[in-house]
Amino acid sequence: MLRLEKRPSPSRTWAWATPVLAVVLTMIAGGIMFAALGKDPVEAIRTIFWDPLFNPQFASYSRPQLLVKAGPLILIAVGLSLGFRAGIWNIGAEGQYIMGAIFAAGVGLALYPVETRWVFPLMVVAGIFGGWLWAMIPAVLKTRFNTNEILVSLLLVYVAQNILASMSLGLLRNPEGGGFPGSRNLSQIPAMANPELIAGTGMHWGVVAAFVVVIAAYVLLQRHILGYHIKLAGQAPRAARFAGVNPTRLTVLCMGISGALAGMAGMFEVTGPAGQISIDFNTGYGFTAIIVAFLGRLNPIGILLAGLLMALTYIGGELASFMLSLPSAAIQAFQGMLLFFLLAVDLLTNYRIRLKKREIA
């Protein structure tokens, strides 16, 4: 009979090994899933994880995509991880991402024919503000009325999606677009575009921001009193309260930071890779970022690596649906499976598994 025995302190070795183990297990389980769909599992896994980087035919196209996809994931996941560490569950990053994009595009398009490059920084500020504002709704409701932030932030995603639809059909619709939904293409307007900074790398301002945010979050968690408070509030809420950590302030801060970062990600996406506000602008980065945050063990450096890996599964998934006609939803199920395995093997960090004879409890 297997028994679990709590470790005196979490194992450091397993803390690093579990994400790797989870990825391996997901590949095996995913292979079984692909085999069940009638595809060659080895080829499917290779198409997803190897071909985007090393296949001579596709790599030149898909390698830059890695940073393009990882940028928003990392930006959002770093923000979420701060809250998750403190036990504050913002799961509505998708909505904050949409609102960031809408605010940024709104400001940009309001100034439309203006040529100055100052428009772009202004749009960044607007994007941050939009995401922050949308995250403040669950934060304030939580602190003022004790409302569950999980439900409110998630329900606001559906509200944001409707606002997005309304914007792309109404207020922000391209007046020269022949009545089609969707705004002007911001990536074609020099004053508002978020271009590729170094040709052939996929590096745009959003990716730069993601790297900066990773470093900032690392410093915050390691060296700053706020980072200490965040960790303390998550691990020992009572002790945190005795130590003078103000839970209201912490909630507002964590939700605010994650919302602002999600809004920023939306801003860089709408001015760059996506190009315009349209009904299907959001592609689920806000939800995938939750997996990224956990895969990175809520650690900024880990999230950087996890974001790249997750971006790889996106690109590989597209490639696999193109090459092997694997349904594109399969990759979403694959990502969800990864989170299952990740949570499951995390057991090994905190517990030892012991063989023990059955006894009467």
Next chain:
Amino acid sequence: MDIGGINPAILIASLMVASVPIMLAAIGELVVEKAGVLNLGVEGMMIIGAICGFVLAVYSGSAVMGFVGGALGGAVLSLVFGLLTQFMLTNQVATGLALTLFGQGLSSMIGQGYNGIKPPATTALPLGPLAEIPVLGTILFRHDWMVYTSILIIAAVWAVLKYTRTGLILRAVGESHDAAHALGYKVVRIRIFAILFGGAMAGLGGAYVSLVRVPQWTDGITAGAGWIALAIVVFASWRPWRVLIGAYLFGGITVLQLNLQAAGAAIPVEYLSMSPYLITILVLVIMSSGRGKAALNAPAALGQNFHASR
């Protein structure tokens, strides 16, 4: 008798139909939460129930089989949650989210090639002369059998929780798993059964969406109904009959906004479609604050994992 192009009798009748999915999912989640487990994967279990029910109904040509399939699909997915949270001691919030993400992916994978098919019809319960009563007949007695089944399930859950030993044990596990364990109850086993029930109910609700409400298959068909169901449990302050009220309230809003859309109201469609979510948030705020104090009635061990160290 029309008000602004909307017939109130038909409105109330369709309200009863519209509220079935969230009512079923919410009553299942209520039982789960009463046992002290917070399963945020309702949306995922609903959508898996929706596709499993749909596929089975199309193959067997029988709506009844569809509902059985939906319940089974939801229960199987919830078992994943049960194994992870009860045996692997994973964080319940994160596991529930994983369940939703996984369920959405898996459902649209299974659903490939099922778009545009019409499922077999769910028959109305023949209530004979009752259905002929003017107005009241339209409102109450012309529905399919699932509408009545869902109300019966609410009554059954209420009776079991209130009057039976099983209900008492379930509540004990949810209030203090340590005390229940000390009394010799199998905390983990009881919780697994509660989770399975919750999954089956969510799956049933999902199947109702794809078999009756819509009735066809599209990706993301449940559109947040699972999250609204979670909110309704809070709204109901963990009391079964209030789940019924909550579900009717939200069913009413959904139907009303759909009718307003159809009647060509001056409000843009997008703002009408977001209204159920906004009103859910508003109700959550009212219930959680001030005199509502829904949180006071929450099971004390909600969301905490149990590990028998002694």
